[in-house]
Amino acid sequence: MILNENEIEILEIIEKNGRLPAETIAKLVEKSLEEVQSIIQKLEEQKIIVEYNTIVDWRKVEGHEGVTAMIDVKVTPKRGVGFDEIAKRIYMFKEVKSVYLMSGAYDLSVIIEGKTMSEVGNFVSEKLSTLDSVLSTTTHFILKKYKHDGTIFDQGDEDKRIVVTP
Known part of the structure; x- marks a missing residue:
């Protein structure tokens, strides 16, 4: 449009x-x-504005830190639907926050959130890896967010005034 x-x-x-x-x-x-x-x-x-979102720094909320992982997924595309069908099956899982079709060594990049690393591991081994079209996965755990969707985290509350000495 x-x-x-x-x-x-x-x-x-x-x-x-x-x-x-x-x-x-x-x-x-x-x-x-x-x-x-x-x-x-x-x-x-017209679904040009799809949704309104809020970015939350969950590390600052005690007991809600959670774990975020980026998973590279190599899949076999299906005739007639390509990657769309497997992407849809993956994004329907409640743990999945984002799915992207990628160029390079892997076909899909999947972002998931869980409460613990073990929960993320279970998702990969019991749900994601068992899908018919999935050939392999590589999981990367996010250790710290510096910037997300244009928002910089931890800009700090340090005093930015110039020190004046007599």
Whole structure:
């Protein structure tokens, strides 16, 4: 779908901060509130705006740190549907947060979250590896997030004032 300049500008604003009130967006793009609300509704109905997300630093919530793993998966594509069918089977698991078709040595990249490393290991060995089309997997555990979807973690609350000495 081809979007006009106003629609693209509104999308860029919402992508950076989905919590901005429509009134604020209207002022930023110099349009009426009704126009902005209409554009946002249209973009939602057409599934261009798919969802509004919040990024949470779970390491700071005691007891909810969890484990995130990136799994490289080599699969055999099926005739007529390619990688789509196996990707769908994988993304239907509740543990799976993302699935991407990749170029390179592996076909799919799967991001999963679990409470423990053991839980992630069980998912790989009991659910993912047992699927017919899966040939092999390589699991990488995320040890620390520095930046996610454009958001930098641990920017620190250090004092940025210049030290002045007499």
